[in-house]
Structure formats: C-alpha cells, structure tokens
Amino acid sequence: MDQYSKNMGIINLEEHIKITQTKVLVVGLGGLGGFIASSLVRLGVKELVIVDFDKFDESNLNRQIYSTTSSIGKSKAEVTKKNLEDINPSVKIKKVETRYDDTIDKSILDDIDIIFDAVDNIETKLILEKHSSLYNIPLIHGAIGGWYGQVGVIMPNSNILSEIYMNKTKGIEDTLKSPTFIPGIVGNMMISEFIKFILGKGALVNQILYIDVLDHEYRIIYKK
C-alpha cells in the first residue's frame, strides 16, 4: 500500500478501494491521453483500455509524456502500455491500435465505468458522446489549445458536446497549437474530476469549465 500512501491524505481506504474497482477507457494517447493514462495507473484503477491508431512523431516531443527520441515511429498504444505496466503492474492494460470511429468493436465498452475524451478532433468527440449515451457511460471531456483548456463530466444523453460543437469543424488548437505545459494541466484536471465523480465529491457534472492559464481565468461557461 505504500505505493498509494501519498494519495491517502485526501482519499481514505474505502475510497481507494472504490478507485481500484473502476474500469476506464481512454481514447486518444497524445497530449491529454498520456498524462491521463499515467495518472490512472498511479491511482491504481482496476483496468485500463487505451485506444490510439497513431505513431509518435517528432512534433509530439514537446508535450506528450511517452514521446521520446527512441519512441518516434512506434505505436502510441504499444509504447504507452509498456510504460503504464512499468509504473503499476497490478493494473490490467488493454491496448487497441485503431482509429476510434462508429465502426469500432463495441465490446471495448463492456463493463467500462468511465470514458475519457482525450481525442484531438470534434468528429471523434461527438462519436464518444454518442457512445457514452448509447451505452450509458459517463464521459470525462477535455480539450486544449494554446494557453487554454476546458473540462467537464458529460452525463449520458445530456448532449452537451453536440450543442457546443454544433456546426463546428475545428477549434482554437488549429492556430494556437499545443504548447508543452497545457496537456499536463488539463489532463490532470480531468483526473481530479474523475476522482471527484467516482467518490461523489462534487464533480463538474454536465458543466464545462473554461481554463485560461495565461490570465488565470477559470469559469463555468456552460451547464445543464
């Protein structure tokens, strides 16, 4: 248990056990997804399913936690799985090396308690929201661009993402890109919302929190 001792200042044993019974799906293993997956195994979740079709490239080195010069050209899912198993061998990791779209084998959603939206495009975010509703699984949403981010816990059938991305094809990340610090900040805010949600500690349920780390403005910008 010493592995988790530094979490125990805010998480009691009963709560820790609850986390260790949780099965999580993380879609996207880039900036957000790498930090999210790392934190989930450090928290000691029961099982993690990680999905990404992509390979690491040089442009990932500025921010993606499992991107190293030796991992360039290698599968993000494969490299991430190896690192996660090294951090915490007691967590079962399943990797899925495919693009997450409507044709994906839905058995990957079996027994999933929470889905993490760590993808980098609106189309896939909307597919995740649809599957979250169809299979009745809450979705931890996150998005980043430049100095900015947003997070929220999207409940099945709330359709928040369909509303805020209506008629949109791309976001501010298209021009502001993804600097070194932002995935770690926003990815781990998604993790703290995950903990609060699982443990009933007042998560951002059906709300979108806007994060501006340049001017330190944080506010709820959408709620249902």
Added chain:
Amino acid sequence: MITVKLYSAIRKYGGKEVMFEYKKNLRVRDIVEELKIPIKEISIIILDHFDSTPDIMLDHEVKESSLIHLFPPMAGG
C-alpha cells in the same frame, strides 16, 4: 453601455473587452457582426448569466447594461 468580453483566440477581434452604445432592438448578432467575428469561431455565448449556443443566442436582444461573454470552440487533445 453594453460590455462584451472576448476569450482566448477571439481576442484578436477586439482584445479582452469591448464596450458598445446601447441601441433599441440591438441583438447579440449585431454586435458579433460589428466585431467581424465569424459565427463558426464562437461556440458558447453567455448573455447576462444565461449560457447557450450561437444558434439560440444570436437573435436575443440585449439590454442597456448587458454583459456578453463570447467563447470559441476548443478541441485539441
């Protein structure tokens, strides 16, 4: 006066805050057009503490001392 607050990437259309003179029948859409912000670059509009999306909010009329917040879409991972 009407206060319009812009966030992140859409600050390029007017900085952090823009003030407008109130006119009768002025809608959120008129202000967005005045600022030359393409609708596709706005994801969420908050008008006097009521948050919604452009399809619903653009045709709302503003009041003499309205406060409007405009947020762009964000989707990076």
